[in-house]
Amino acid sequence: MMKVVLVGCGAMSKQWLDAARRIEGLAIVGLVDLDAERAQARAREYELSNAVIGTSLDAALDQTKPDAVFDVVVPAARRDVALTAFAHNCHLLTEKPLADSPENARAIVEAARQAGCIHAVVQNRRYVANVRRIRRFLDSGAIGQPTSIHADFFVAPHFGGFREEMAHVLLLDMAIHTFDAARYMVGGEPASVYCQEWEPANSWYRQGSSASAIFDLGGGKVFTYAGSWCADGFRTSWESAWRIVAERGSITWDGYDVLKAEAVVPGREGLFDKTQPIEVPALDPADRVDGHLGIIKDFMQAIETGTEPETRGTDNIKSLAMVFGAIESAETGRRVVIAA
Numbered sequence: 001m002m003k004v005v006l007v008g009c010g011a012m013s014k015q016w017l018d019a020a021r022r023i024e025g026l027a028i029v030g031l032v033d034l035d036a037e038r039a040q041a042r043a044r045e046y047e048l049s050n051a052v053i054g055t056s057l058d059a060a061l062d063q064t065k066p067d068a069v070f071d072v073v074v075p076a077a078r079r080d081v082a083l084t085a086f087a088h089n090c091h092l093l094t095e096k097p098l099a100d101s102p103e104n105a106r107a108i109v110e111a112a113r114q115a116g117c118i119h120a121v122v123q124n125r126r127y128v129a130n131v132r133r134i135r136r137f138l139d140s141g142a143i144g145q146p147t148s149i150h151a152d153f154f155v156a157p158h159f160g161g162f163r164e165e166m167a168h169v170l171l172l173d174m175a176i177h178t179f180d181a182a183r184y185m186v187g188g189e190p191a192s193v194y195c196q197e198w199e200p201a202n203s204w205y206r207q208g209s210s211a212s213a214i215f216d217l218g219g220g221k222v223f224t225y226a227g228s229w230c231a232d233g234f235r236t237s238w239e240s241a242w243r244i245v246a247e248r249g250s251i252t253w254d255g256y257d258v259l260k261a262e263a264v265v266p267g268r269e270g271l272f273d274k275t276q277p278i279e280v281p282a283l284d285p286a287d288r289v290d291g292h293l294g295i296i297k298d299f300m301q302a303i304e305t306g307t308e309p310e311t312r313g314t315d316n317i318k319s320l321a322m323v324f325g326a327i328e329s330a331e332t333g334r335r336v337v338i339a340a
C-alpha cells in the first residue's frame with residue numbers, strides 16, 4: 001500500500017481525491033491545509049476518517065511517514081511544500097505550475113535530485129487522447145516533419161478570486177498547458193520567444209488576460225499562440241484549437257473531437273498541389289490518457305519500478321521556461337532566449 005499525504009484542500013483537491021479513490025493500493029493517510037476546516041471537510045466528503053488532519057505539512061509527515069506527497073497548494077506555497085516533502089524523503093507529485101518563478105523551479109528540481117526522490121507535475125492536458133494521437137501521427141511521418149504549430153485559446157470565464165487580481169494571468173495560470181502540449185506534440189526544444197500581452201477594453205482582469213506569443217521550438221519549428229481569457233463568442237475548448245503544418249500536409253484539431261489531416265498527393269490543380277484527406281489513427285493502447293488519474297497512476301508506477309515518470313520535473317521545467325520566457329518578453333518588449 002502506498003501512503004500519501006495530500007496538502008492543499010481547495011478546489012482542485014476534489015479532482016485529485018476523485019482520482020485517488022479509484023486507485024487500488026493508494027491510501028490517503030493525511031490531509032493538510034492552512035485552513036483546517038477545508039481539510040476536515042474533504043475528510044468527511046471522502047470518508048477518510050482515519051486520515052491525520054492538520055495545518056502543518058511537517059507535522060503530518062512526521063506523524064504518518066508516507067511514501068509520497070500530493071501537492072495541490074497555490075503556486076506561491078509550492079517551494080516550501082516541495083522542500084518539506086523532500087526533507088522527509090517523500091516522492092512528490094505537484095499541481096501545475098511546477099513553481100512560481102524560474103529560481104524556485106530550479107531549487108525544487110535540484111532538491112528532488114539531491115534527495116533522490118521522484119518529482120513530477122500534473123500537466124494533465126497532455127494526458128488527452130487527441131494530443132497523444134497527434135504526436136503519434138506526426139511521428140509516423142505521414143505528412144513529414146512539422147514546421148508551423150498554431151494554437152488559439154479563447155475562453156471567457158468569470159472565476160472571481162485571485163486570478164482577476166494577479167499579474168500575467170493567462171500566461172502564468174493557463175498557457176502552460178498549451179505550451180506543454182505544443183512542445184510534446186511536435187517534440188520541440190524551446191529556444192526563444194517573442195510575446196505581447198494586452199488588456200482589452202472589456203477585460204475584467206487586472207493584467208495579462210490576452211497574449212500572443214511566437215516561439216522558436218528548434219529544428220525549424222515555429223509555434224504561435226494566440227490567447228485570451230476575456231474573448232466572448234466562438235469559445236474554444238480548454239485544450240485550444242490547433243493547426244499544425246508539416247512538410248507535406250497539415251493536421252487540425254478543434255480541441256474537442258474533430259481531428260482532420262490532409263496530405264499532399266501527386267499532381268497539381270492550377271496553382272495548388274493536390275491534397276487529400278488522410279486518416280489519423282485511433283488512440284494506441286500504449287498511449288497514456290485519463291488526466292489526473294493517468295498521471296497519478298504513472299507517478300505510482302515510477303515509484304514502484306524506480307523509473308522516471310513522463311511529466312518529471314526535469315522535463316516539465318522546459319514548458320515552464322516557455323511561460324517565464326514569454327512573460328519576460330512581454331515585460332521587456334524584446335525577444336527572449338529560453339534556457340530551462
Ligand SMILES: NC(=O)c1ccc[n+]([C@@H]2O[C@H](COP(=O)([O-])OP(=O)(O)OC[C@H]3O[C@@H](n4cnc5c(N)ncnc54)[C@H](O)[C@@H]3O)[C@@H](O)[C@H]2O)c1
Binds near residue numbers: 122
Ligand atoms: N491541472 C489543472 O487543470 C488545474 C486547474 C485548476 C487549478 N490548478 C492548479 O491547482 C493548484 C491549486 O488550485 P486551486 O484552484 O485548488 O486553489 P485553491 O485556492 O482553491 O486551493 C488551494 C488551497 O491550498 C491551501 N494552501 C495554500 N498554501 C498552503 C500551505 N503552505 N500549506 C497548506 N495549504 C496551503 C489553501 O488554504 C487552499 O485551501 C494551483 O497550482 C492551480 O494552478 C490546476
